[in-house]
Amino acid sequence: MTTLLKGGTIITGAGQRRADLLLDGEKIAWMGRGSQTADQVVDVSGCFLFPGFIDAHTHFDLDVANTTTADDFYTGTRAALRGGTTTVIDFACPNKGESLHHGLDLWHQKADGRAFCDYGFHMTIDDWNESIRAELPDMFAKGISSFKMYLTYPAMMIGDRDIYWALKELKRLGGIAGFHCENAGVIDGRVAERKAAGELSPASHPRTRPPYLEAEAVSRLLRIAQAADAPVVIVHLTNREALLEVDHARKRGQTVYVETCPQYLLLDESVYFNADYSAAARYVCAPPLRDKAEQEYLWKGLRRGAIQTVSTDHCSFTLAQKDMGREDFTKIPGGLPGVETRGELMYSYGVARRKISAAQMCRVLSENPARLYGLYPRKGVLRPGSDADIVVYDPGASHVIRAEDCVTNVDYNPYEGFVTAGGIRQVWLRGRLSVEDGKVLAEAPAGKYMARGKNSL
16 A cells, blocks of 8 residues: 655654655655655645654653552553654663563563554663673673663662663663662752751652752763763753863763653743642642743753753653542653654744744654664665654644643643644554544554664764
8 A cells, every 4th residue: 555645744753845655554754745656645735844743751650669650551652652752762670689671571461462563672670780781782782772771760760880881882882871860868858857857848849859950860870971971861850050061071082972751841840839639730740840030951861952851751640640649759650651642742832933943853753863773774764775654733723732642641731721822634554644633533553663773873
């Protein structure tokens, strides 16, 4: 079956051009202007055609905080697809004492045959010893070329020495690691102070995890990376001081990639001070939402290319699950849903408001994550030979975001009431029309596991 998408404007990381796309099976066969025959012709006049979005930071079917995330791979990837995300990279998370192979096998059991979009895995390293080190070459052989480590959370963090050794080994093998950067010790001290004072509401969450403790951890991590002479990714960066530490490292000659998320671009910490517990608790995530003034620094970082990717850190919980921390803010499961709304939010509040260009949106949602995580040029670009993953964006299809319209497996939406500038008309996954006018057409999971190569960004 061949399909001609006719009359649209193709968006690339370099700009945009009017062109038609010919799809043949799962691939793009031709792009240009002129007469082409096809089994079916789809008129996309007036629409922008983006490469399928890639969300390189999701947490589906994750056991955490004495519960399990509301979205598993079935519901989470279905929501992702509806929102224009045709590939996710989730985190395989073995517990301390478990092997990397165990973690990878477990995540394949969670995902294989249950994903509506294509998927890959990062591997979490929450232990470091000779056995873990010896497993790394086989992880690469199985298509895992990116890893994650934590500078916070006792159940997951490893010490500075082990981070140093892990980074040196990953560099030798050609891999890259992303880091959650917050100062665990000082945060623990501040939490103890709040508890002793009886300040147990969600308002204590941002007060115990201030932006400068994120910046401190970013600085420390980057000095460790300097010693190891290894590239790193800072995930879900939230504030100006942390980004300044990245700027300093780059001036020293270090290779540092940065990810931020829509919640840090569009939401602010005022939500935590709502007297209604549920209204405040639903926004608890780590790092927390920041002061509104930080948003403009992040948008500027995107414009100047200092921030390479925008992922969601989708880690969803129902309001009933968020209620677990009603008597103690540290027991609120941390995380927000976001995989379904990222594309429309970035266009509406970025491109339409001229904070970023359409080409920059293409880079941070599609091209850069594909390059950074070893999927390019199969993913992340519209050109002959690439997978026919396409988001058809209609700038005239504005609507209001409402939880009741979403398919994510939660009973609220952090962006409730946000008005979009346009909307996603269609999503094509490897040449198959999978979403149209907000309806998921795919009746069964068809996502494929994507074994990945090395970073090419």
